[in-house]
Every structure is written in C-alpha cells, then in structure tokens.
Amino acid sequence: MSFINNSKNKVALIDCNSFYVSCERLFNPKIQNTPVVVLSNNDGCVISRSVEAKKIGIKMGEPYFKVKNLVKKNNVKIFSSNYALYGDLSRRVMKVLKGFSDKIEIYSIDEAFLDLSHIKDDQVEEYGKKIRNKVLKWIGIPTSVGISSTKTLSKVANHIAKKNKSGVVFLKDNIDNKLKDFDIADVWGVGRQLSKLYKKNGIDSAYKLKNISNTWVKKSTNVLGAKTVMELRGVSCIDLETKEIKRKSCCVSRSFGKKVESLEKLRESITTHCLNAAEKIRIDKQTTRSITVFIRTSPFDKNRKYYSNSVTIDLPVATSNSLELVKEAINGLKKIYKYGYFYQKAGIILSKLNESSEKEFNLLAPIMEKKSNTLMQAIDFTNAKYGRNSISVAQAGVKKSWKMRKEHSSNIDTASFAYLPRVFTT
Ligand SMILES: [Mg+2]
Structure with a gap:
C-alpha cells in the first residue's frame, strides 16, 4: 500500500544530545570524551548518559547503587543533577532556536519542534545544519535535527540523525525503507502498553503500523493511536503548540x-x-x-x-x-x-x-505594592547577577542541613563568574 503525500509541511525536531551530560561538560572540558553520567534527585537513578557511558552498558533509569561497580571499573564521572544549570542552558538553546522560525513548540527541557515549511526542500537540510551549528557555537550544546512532513516523522528522522555523523536528517524519500528498520516501541506516541498490543498483533515496525487498516486502529486503540498512523503516512494531524501555555500552578x-x-x-x-x-x-x-x-x-x-x-x-x-x-x-x-x-x-x-x-484593583494596595515590586525586582536582579x-x-537558613543528597554536584551556577571554566594558553 502506498500513500501519496502532497503536504508541503516541514517540521524539524531539535533534540539536545545527552542534554544534562552536555551541560556538565560545558563547564568541564576535561570530561569531553570520557564516560559521564548524571543522577536523578537524591542521587537515585541514572537519567543522562554520554555515548561512552552507554557503550560500557550503563542503562537509562538504573539505580545508582546497581551501576556503582561499572562506574568504578571504568572511571565514569558521576554528577548529581543540577536543574538550575540545565534550565538556564535550556532557555538559552530555545532562544537561539526561536531565531530560525517564529513557530516553535518547546516540547521538553531539551527538545523543540520548529515549523520549517517556509524553507524549500532542497535547502532544508542545509538549514538544519545551520541550526545545529549555531546552537553548538553560541551555547556549546550538541543537538540532532530531524526534519520531515509531520511531527511523528520528524521524531523518526531525529532518531536516525542521532546515529548520523552530520547530526541532521531530512526524511522525504525512501521513507518506507527507514520505517521498516524502525522499532515500533520507538515510535513517538507509542507507549509501553500500546507497543505490547501492537507486537502481539505482529506489528513490530513503524512500517507495519503505517500500513495497518484504519478500522483496526480505530477499533483497537484510541484517537491518538489513529493520529500516529496518519502521521506516519505523512498526513499532519498533530499541530505545533506554539502558544506558550502559562502554568496554572x-x-x-x-x-x-x-x-x-x-x-x-x-x-x-x-x-x-x-x-x-x-x-x-x-x-x-x-x-x-x-x-x-x-x-x-x-x-x-x-x-x-x-x-x-x-x-x-x-x-x-x-x-x-x-x-x-x-x-x-x-x-x-x-x-x-x-x-x-x-x-x-x-x-x-x-x-x-x-x-x-x-x-x-485594590484601593489600599497601590503604594505598598509599588514598593514591594521594586524590592522583589532588586532581589531577582542581585541573585541573577x-x-x-x-x-x-x-x-x-544558611547551613541547610536538610538539603537533598547531592554528593556529586558540579554546583555550577551560571549566574556567577566564579564558575567560568579556565583556559590556560602557553
Ligand atoms: Mg535529548
């Protein structure tokens, strides 16, 4: 079965590579090519790994105590998570990305979708490389860029880009060949439960899911399941959420x-x-x-x-x-x-x-409020500086003895000059 895709849509998914590890490396150039791991709150589990750490066999989500031996044997550098640092660098990455398209959806701390429909097909890969290079040059964070006609396919492209030397993939031709090698469990929107159901029914690749009958999908899954199938066919059904939704709490x-x-x-x-x-x-x-x-x-x-x-x-x-x-x-x-x-x-x-x-409007408040706003602004400014x-x-308190366990924290504070890496030249 083949599906004709007339869509001129182009969506890029930009994903920071091993984001937390990359943030730590930025301030610690010595660990550039060595195995590095970042742990979750209270040093619980592995939540970010460098390529070298993956090769040693350290798994995502594994409790730290279980990998302690591997860590020791291979001299793996361990970091407690430093969310203030990651959040700050994330904001900077997103700011650079916004310069490439005004339609952006910040999907997570290290991922964003960009609408690139305004770029011609024969130029879009080059454009992707420009994005990647600018983020690397300005912020110092390596990324992978996957581009295709739908969000779901751009995720597939991004997966492939991660293994690609250039770090950029525009998925347009021969999509089916790529989808045949693509594990169903790695398809965006297919969670653990759904992938179990698909596998039980012999659907083990993205290609097989793409070619499944509409009736079967609608009967066996939900609206989201059907949307994923359409998106694999190149029909865009999941819009970019470009409006930044302010939090309610x-x-x-x-x-x-x-x-x-x-x-x-x-x-x-x-x-x-x-x-x-x-x-x-x-x-x-x-x-x-x-x-x-x-x-x-x-x-x-x-x-x-x-x-x-x-x-x-x-x-x-x-x-x-x-x-x-x-x-x-x-x-x-x-x-x-x-x-x-x-x-x-x-x-x-x-x-x-x-x-x-x-x-x-509060009748009694205005004067007091102006004063307190100025005070709060002064505090925020001082803390940022x-x-x-x-x-x-x-x-x-000052000692804060109740604080989270953070035995391996880099303690880097982007608001302080003291943490800038030193470069010695001879
Ligand atoms: Mg990432």
Missing part, C-alpha cells in the same frame, strides 16, 4: 537527604521552596491567590508511624511577593507540623496563578 518540593524532625529545619526548607516558587512566578509575570504547604514522612518506613498533611491558604490579594508568601507558608506549616515524626518530604504549591496585569540565593531571607 507552581509546585516546589524536595525529598530530604536526611530525615528531618525539627520544626526549625522544616521551616528552613519551606521558606527556601517558597522563595524559589515566588521567583519562578515572577519570571513568568504571574501572581498567586492560593498557597498550599505539605509535609510527609516516608510511606515505606515500616518502623515508624506515617504522617502526611497539607494546608491551603487563600490569599486576600493576589501576590508574587516572596516575603508575604513566606509568612503565609510558615503560618500554614505551624498548623500541620506534629512533633515526633521523621519527615521525608516538604513542599509548597502556588495555585490560582494569574497574569500580573490581570490582577484586580551575583549567584542564586545571594539575597535570601533569614528563615531560609
């Missing part, structure tokens, strides 16, 4: 590196989370009308009693002021804290987020 929570018993330490962590969340919503020019504080002990600790509680406070006036939010959060914490428990996790959620400009948490509030 903002949650900051962490598990503790060591269990925490005292109210004082919980207060430090809640304050710190609150400051982070407030800064986040200020960056997005949002305000909140509701703050939830939650704490809990470990549900797996059979020797100790379990306790989990939360409290939500509705604020009379929408705000993004750190000091106000911290005050409310601490009041909330005091209401739910119980002595005698060993807490494992604490966090806050800011909800009912609004645009700052949409905020309702001199390093995170240069200015904080006293309740956030």
Whole structure:
C-alpha cells in the first residue's frame, strides 16, 4: 500500500544530545570524551548518559547503587543533577532556536519542534545544519535535527540523525525503507502498553503500523493511536503548540537527604521552596491567590508511624511577593507540623496563578505594592547577577542541613563568574 503525500509541511525536531551530560561538560572540558553520567534527585537513578557511558552498558533509569561497580571499573564521572544549570542552558538553546522560525513548540527541557515549511526542500537540510551549528557555537550544546512532513516523522528522522555523523536528517524519500528498520516501541506516541498490543498483533515496525487498516486502529486503540498512523503516512494531524501555555500552578518540593524532625529545619526548607516558587512566578509575570504547604514522612518506613498533611491558604490579594508568601507558608506549616515524626518530604504549591496585569484593583494596595515590586525586582536582579540565593531571607537558613543528597554536584551556577571554566594558553 502506498500513500501519496502532497503536504508541503516541514517540521524539524531539535533534540539536545545527552542534554544534562552536555551541560556538565560545558563547564568541564576535561570530561569531553570520557564516560559521564548524571543522577536523578537524591542521587537515585541514572537519567543522562554520554555515548561512552552507554557503550560500557550503563542503562537509562538504573539505580545508582546497581551501576556503582561499572562506574568504578571504568572511571565514569558521576554528577548529581543540577536543574538550575540545565534550565538556564535550556532557555538559552530555545532562544537561539526561536531565531530560525517564529513557530516553535518547546516540547521538553531539551527538545523543540520548529515549523520549517517556509524553507524549500532542497535547502532544508542545509538549514538544519545551520541550526545545529549555531546552537553548538553560541551555547556549546550538541543537538540532532530531524526534519520531515509531520511531527511523528520528524521524531523518526531525529532518531536516525542521532546515529548520523552530520547530526541532521531530512526524511522525504525512501521513507518506507527507514520505517521498516524502525522499532515500533520507538515510535513517538507509542507507549509501553500500546507497543505490547501492537507486537502481539505482529506489528513490530513503524512500517507495519503505517500500513495497518484504519478500522483496526480505530477499533483497537484510541484517537491518538489513529493520529500516529496518519502521521506516519505523512498526513499532519498533530499541530505545533506554539502558544506558550502559562502554568496554572507552581509546585516546589524536595525529598530530604536526611530525615528531618525539627520544626526549625522544616521551616528552613519551606521558606527556601517558597522563595524559589515566588521567583519562578515572577519570571513568568504571574501572581498567586492560593498557597498550599505539605509535609510527609516516608510511606515505606515500616518502623515508624506515617504522617502526611497539607494546608491551603487563600490569599486576600493576589501576590508574587516572596516575603508575604513566606509568612503565609510558615503560618500554614505551624498548623500541620506534629512533633515526633521523621519527615521525608516538604513542599509548597502556588495555585490560582494569574497574569500580573490581570490582577484586580485594590484601593489600599497601590503604594505598598509599588514598593514591594521594586524590592522583589532588586532581589531577582542581585541573585541573577551575583549567584542564586545571594539575597535570601533569614528563615531560609544558611547551613541547610536538610538539603537533598547531592554528593556529586558540579554546583555550577551560571549566574556567577566564579564558575567560568579556565583556559590556560602557553
Ligand atoms: Mg535529548
């Protein structure tokens, strides 16, 4: 069966290669060609691997303790995750990408779809190379670029590009040959359950899925399943979501590196989370009308009693002021804290987020508000210039002994000159 594809659509998927590892390498040129691995929160599992680490046999998602021997034997460089660094570099990568097309969908921290329909077929591969080179030159992050007529096919192209030396693939001709070699489990939108179902029915490649009957797909899967099939045929059904959807809520929570018993330490962590969340919503020019504080002990600790509680406070006036939010959060914490428990996790959620400009008019507030906005701007500016948490509030503590386990953190802060790599010339 063959499907005629008249579409002039061209979508590129740009994906950063081993993104977290690449971020760490940027500040540590010595580990450029050596095996490197980044671990998840509290140094739990492997979440990013360099090509060299993959070759040794370190699997994605594997618990760190299971690969410790491999790590030692092969001298693998280990990093605790540093999301502040990855988030910052991600923003910079996306900014460069926006220069190549105004239709962009930021799909995840290290992936974006770009509409390249305005570029001619015979020039689009060259254009892809330009994108790749600019991101590499300006930000220092290597990427792979896959281009095709639909999002699903651009994902396929990207997979192929990852193994391609140039890092760029335009998938237009001989698509079927490529799809025959493409594992069904690697098709975008085909999760573990769906790929099991397909395999049971003999559909083990993207090519076989492309040629499946419409009736069968509709009967056996859902709308998304049918869309995937159409997209493999080159019929675009999944639009680019170019509108940046502002978040409706903002949650900051962490598990503790060591269990925490005292109210004082919980207060430090809640304050710190609150400051982070407030800064986040200020960056997005949002305000909140509701703050939830939650704490809990470990549900797996059979020797100790379990306790989990939360409290939500509705604020009379929408705000993004750190000091106000911290005050409310601490009041909330005091209401739910119980002595005698060993807490494992604490966090806050800011909800009912609004645009700052949409905020309702408050007769008494204007003057005070102007003052506090200026103060918040000054804090954000100082922290961006001199390093995170240069200015904080006293309740956030200084030692922060409750912090996440981060034994292998590079601690790189892009807001601080001290972390710039040094280059010696002779
Ligand atoms: Mg990636």
